[in-house]
Amino acid sequence: MGKSRIAAVMSLAAAVGLLTAGCGQGLLGGDSQAGDGKGPIVLGMLIPQSGSEAAIGPYMKNAADLAVEEINGKGGVLGRKLELKVADDACDAQTAVAGANKLVTEGVQVSVGGYCSGATLPTLPIFGKANIPMIIPAANSQELVDQHLKHVFLINGTGSQQATAAMAWITKRGAKSVALVHDNTSYSKDIAVRTQKLLDEPGGPEAAILEAVTPKESDYSANINNILAKKPDFVYWTGYFQEGGLIIRQLRQSGYKGAIMVGDGSVSEKLASIAGDAGEGVFATMTQTPDTLQGAEGWVASYTKKFGSAPGPYTNQAYDGVRLAAEAIKNAGATDGAKVIAALEGIDGFQMFSGPLKFTPDHTLSAGGFQILVVKSGKFALQDALK
Amino acid sequence: MTAPGATRAPALGRAASRLLDSRWAGLAGLVLALLAPFVIATPYALSVMTSAAIFVMLASGLNMVVGFCGLLDLGYVAFFAVGAYTSGVLSTRLGLPLLATVPVVIVVTVIAGVVIGAPTLRLRSDYLAIVTLGFGEIIRITANNLDVTGGPSGIYGIPSLATSPVVFYYLTVVIVSVAVIGASRLGRSRLGRAWRFVREDEDAAEAMGVHTYKIKLAAYIAGAVWGGLAGVLFAGQLSAISPGSFTFLQSALVLMAVVLGGMGSTPGVVVGAIVISLLPEVLRDFAGYRFFAFGVLLIIVMLVRPQGLWPHRSREASS
Numbered sequence: 001m002g003k004s005r006i007a008a009v010m011s012l013a014a015a016v017g018l019l020t021a022g023c024g025q026g027l028l029g030g031d032s033q034a035g036d037g038k039g040p041i042v043l044g045m046l047i048p049q050s051g052s053e054a055a056i057g058p059y060m061k062n063a064a065d066l067a068v069e070e071i072n073g074k075g076g077v078l079g080r081k082l083e084l085k086v087a088d089d090a091c092d093a094q095t096a097v098a099g100a101n102k103l104v105t106e107g108v109q110v111s112v113g114g115y116c117s118g119a120t121l122p123t124l125p126i127f128g129k130a131n132i133p134m135i136i137p138a139a140n141s142q143e144l145v146d147q148h149l150k151h152v153f154l155i156n157g158t159g160s161q162q163a164t165a166a167m168a169w170i171t172k173r174g175a176k177s178v179a180l181v182h183d184n185t186s187y188s189k190d191i192a193v194r195t196q197k198l199l200d201e202p203g204g205p206e207a208a209i210l211e212a213v214t215p216k217e218s219d220y221s222a223n224i225n226n227i228l229a230k231k232p233d234f235v236y237w238t239g240y241f242q243e244g245g246l247i248i249r250q251l252r253q254s255g256y257k258g259a260i261m262v263g264d265g266s267v268s269e270k271l272a273s274i275a276g277d278a279g280e281g282v283f284a285t286m287t288q289t290p291d292t293l294q295g296a297e298g299w300v301a302s303y304t305k306k307f308g309s310a311p312g313p314y315t316n317q318a319y320d321g322v323r324l325a326a327e328a329i330k331n332a333g334a335t336d337g338a339k340v341i342a343a344l345e346g347i348d349g350f351q352m353f354s355g356p357l358k359f360t361p362d363h364t365l366s367a368g369g370f371q372i373l374v375v376k377s378g379k380f381a382l383q384d385a386l387k
Numbered sequence: 388m389t390a391p392g393a394t395r396a397p398a399l400g401r402a403a404s405r406l407l408d409s410r411w412a413g414l415a416g417l418v419l420a421l422l423a424p425f426v427i428a429t430p431y432a433l434s435v436m437t438s439a440a441i442f443v444m445l446a447s448g449l450n451m452v453v454g455f456c457g458l459l460d461l462g463y464v465a466f467f468a469v470g471a472y473t474s475g476v477l478s479t480r481l482g483l484p485l486l487a488t489v490p491v492v493i494v495v496t497v498i499a500g501v502v503i504g505a506p507t508l509r510l511r512s513d514y515l516a517i518v519t520l521g522f523g524e525i526i527r528i529t530a531n532n533l534d535v536t537g538g539p540s541g542i543y544g545i546p547s548l549a550t551s552p553v554v555f556y557y558l559t560v561v562i563v564s565v566a567v568i569g570a571s572r573l574g575r576s577r578l579g580r581a582w583r584f585v586r587e588d589e590d591a592a593e594a595m596g597v598h599t600y601k602i603k604l605a606a607y608i609a610g611a612v613w614g615g616l617a618g619v620l621f622a623g624q625l626s627a628i629s630p631g632s633f634t635f636l637q638s639a640l641v642l643m644a645v646v647l648g649g650m651g652s653t654p655g656v657v658v659g660a661i662v663i664s665l666l667p668e669v670l671r672d673f674a675g676y677r678f679f680a681f682g683v684l685l686i687i688v689m690l691v692r693p694q695g696l697w698p699h700r701s702r703e704a705s706s
Contacts, residue, residue: 050677088671093541093625093632098668099435105431117545120541122627130430143540182534 001234002127019141028251033183039228040083041076041335043068043325044108044132046123046319047115051090056115060137060318061086062307064112067322077271077326078333082323084112089123091116110328115314117141117186131337133344135324137317139185145362151337153344153351153363155324157287159187161368163194165285168386169372170205173259175234177208179227181247183215183239191238191263208232215243224250233258241266241364246273252278259283268313272378278371284373284380285307288353289316296353316353324350324357400604412654413568420560424553433552434624437559439664443565446644446660447570447653448613453642454699455574456606457586458508459516462523463641466611468530468633469499470618472692475542475628476535485548485623489616496615497608504607508600511589523638531630540630548623559620566613571610571653582606583651647688649695658697 008214009153045064049057061084068082076082085106087099096119103111104126111127114120114136121143127134133151136144140156170178178199183194192210199207208230224247227235235258237244237252244266249262261283262271272279299319304313327350329335332343354369374383411572423436473495475486507518530536537543549555557681573579581602584592622628640663648659666684670677688696 024689088677091631093627094438094621095667097625098438101429101431101434102671105429118627118629118631121540121629122625124543124628126430141540143543184539186538189538197459263508286619 004327005139009197015318016116019038024215038080040081040084041078041110042083042106042108043322044103044106044111045084045086045094046103046111047086047113047119048091048119049086049088049279051092051095053091053116056138057088057312058114059312059315060115063303063311063315063318064322066303066306067319067326071323071326075101077329077336082322082326086113089113089116089119091119093119093122096120097122097126097320099123103132104132109337110135110325110340112318112325113315115140117144120144124279125154127151131380133325133328133337133340135321135344136384137321138314139192142190143186145364146208148362154210155321155354155365156314157354157368157370158364159190160194161365162191162285162370163198165368165370165372165386166195166261166263168331169261169285169384170199170234170236172384173234175205175259176245177230177232178205178234178236179209179211179230180207181211181213181227181235181237181239181375183243184212185239187214188263189237192236195236195238203236213239213243213247215239217243220247220250221254223247224254234261235259236261236263237266238263239265241268241271242274245271245279248275248282249278256366261285267373267380267381271281272375272380278379282375283383285370286373286380287317288355288369288371311331320352324352396659416475416654416657417560417564420564421557423555428553430445430552433556435668437552437556437624439661440556440559440563441617441624442621442641442644442664443657443660444566444617445614445641446648446656446663447563447567448610448617449641450645450651450653450656451573451582452574452606452610453612453645454656455579455586456582457605458603458606459512460519460607460638461516461635462503462519462521462526462638462644463610464633464638465503465523465526466496466520466614466622467618467637468501468526468630469496469611471616471622471628472530472536472542472618473615475545475618475622478545478622479542480535484617487674489619492619493612493613496611499615500608500611501604504604504611508603508607520635520638523633523635527630527633530633537629539630541627541631542622543627545622545626545628547626548620555624556629559624562616562620566616567653567657570609570613574651574653578602578605585669586651643685645683647696649698652695652697652699655695655697655699659695662696 014086020023047057047060048054064084068084071077072081085103085108087102089096089099100123112133112134117139120136120139128149128151135153137158140154140158142159144154146151162220180192180196182188196207198208199205209227211223211227213220237247244262248260264286267284267286300311328340329345345359348358354365355367358366360366371382371386372384373380445467452458452460470492472490474485477483477488478485478493503522507515510518531539547555548558583599584597585599585602589599644659644663647657648661649655667677667681670680673680
């Protein structure tokens with residue numbers, strides 16, 4: 001009885017398998033890569049829509065939608081419409097891998113997503129294998145650059161560019177002794193360590209201390225004491241705004257009188273509200289935003305009108321990512337991965353929020369477009385364009 | 388073969404339980420898994436199916452600890468992380484192929500099992516659960532702060548076991564099948580019977596001459612090795628691992644798979660793991676409401692079937 005039962009189960013399963021294999025998506029169905037030639041050109045965007053960073057997702061999606069709509073309104077690219085497919089990466093590696101594979105399956109031709117570096121890293125080989133160029137609007141950790149992958153392009157400023165901008169401003173302010181404070185996340189530490197290297201070069205200001213704090217605490221007085229013991233006249237915080245606001249407040253309460261500067265992760269009005277009066281006059285290193293860019297008022301207005309809220313973090317990069325993808329496909333005259341990559345490498349002077357675009361051999365921005373902002377009555381305003 | 392309770396059930400229920408008790412159910416499941424790529428082999432489907440298979444392995448490992456031995460472990464993902472990081476570090480730093488890291492992973496996870504298990508297994512029930520929860524967090528935060536584990540951004544560029552996703556899927560299915568069968572056989576062995584005895588009444592077991600501490604440690608170590616090997620597959624599949632993948636939520640999900648499927652039941656745990664890992668993907672289109680819908684469905688299942696989807700039936704005519 002046993003043998004025949006096995007045989008029955010096996011043959012039934014085999015029959016089901018073979019019948020459905022005819023549908024074309026199975027192993028025997030052959031390669032049916034969707035969409036070269038006709039129909040819309042599909043762009044894929046992997047962003048956090050759930051999980052810890054879910055708040056960022058809508059900003060980036062709206063901006064990309066806006067760009068797609070504008071391009072389609074002008075007749076699309078190569079006579080074809082653009083279509084945006086969004087998948088959730090939940091800022092988590094496993095969800096991101098499933099999401100990236102989903103986008104590949106849906107026939108995406110260029111990827112224009114990527115916010116969390118940890119979730120973006122494992123998707124690189126997936127898009128690479130499928131010969132899909134990636135324009136990464138937000139994620140900017142050094143690990144993305146260090147792999148020197150041909151299909152990966154970063155349009156957010158990098159840590160070293162931010163460090164260079166910070167160094168320029170520190171020198172300009174005539175500071176002598178600089179305390180660098182980071183929160184031990186890869187992004188924050190990267191900026192702090194790179195700034196320290198620039199400070200360590202002979203001449204100019206010196207690095208007084210490199211201090212790491214533990215995120216999400218409510219009291220940083222131990223760190224503050226360490227910093228103040230070195231008597232710096234400039235403090236640079238490279239982490240995020242929650243801790244940044246507290247640190248600024250506690251620095252001022254402890255009687256620190258020198259200058260304070262924060263990195264782009266802290267550029268949020270929440271920083272000013274947490275720090276209160278102590279936040280006034282705090283400097284920040286930040287890429288160009290619609291707020292600080294002349295001539296962007298129209299863009300801000302049309303975004304606000306369409307979505308009922310003002311643009312937020314990385315809206316401009318997400319918007320530029322889609323426009324850049326369209327430009328590259330247009331220049332390439334095809335959606336073929338290799339041709340689009342060549343077109344991206346060849347782009348020179350394409351106007352974006354961060355300025356005219358030209359990629360370095362590392363596929364990062366040749367100029368990060370970092371500026372110095374200052375907190376004035378609770379809001380960040382342009383202090384120095386560093387030009 | 389059938390439990391006495393089943394004979395009193397209505398005819399339909401009797402037929403259903405006979406089907407569930409069938410020894411061929413496992414084989415049918417394996418055949419189904421092997422044939423699935425012939426139905427759908429898109430990269431997305433393969434990635435989801437591979438994740439599900441790895442999750443089955445995790446759940447069958449935890450089933451030995453929670454289901455067979457009755458030790459509530461809320462930090463099981465610690466072993467998953469130890470396995471993934473050990474193979475990840477060895478393969479990227481020393482350039483070893485992933486398969487070559489397996490012996491080291493086994494040794495390291497056994498050590499981790501002893502280190503975590505030896506002090507905690509002197510505790511019982513709730514206290515044990517809280518201490519394991521602590522250890523789970525310790526492993527994740529350690530990985531977050533060490534340089535060798537790449538800190539918060541983790542390790543990337545881990546080689547895969549196979550270049551093609553289809554081959555990797557089949558390899559995973561074979562390894563996971565062996566692991567599930569192994570766990571099930573272990574559950575029926577002399578050791579497995581001792582585990583069940585400890586679960587039912589630890590004092591009685593001790594009185595009958597079962598060395599309960601050793602027996603519990605054995606369950607813990609077995610669970611650790613299963614978790615660690617699942618970690619190797621996980622590292623191979625994702626090619627990049629970071630501390631964010633080894634949160635308490637992951638431990639809770641594995642435990643949920645075990646409870647949902649039916650504690651101590653091998654087919655139940657396999658089904659539970661598949662449900663838990665596939666449901667969020669099926670609900671992907673709900674975006675923000677994904678985990679809300681997921682939670683509601685889980686509550687409904689637990690209300691309708693509190694004993695689990697495919698509960699364990701004792702082969703000895705007792706209970």
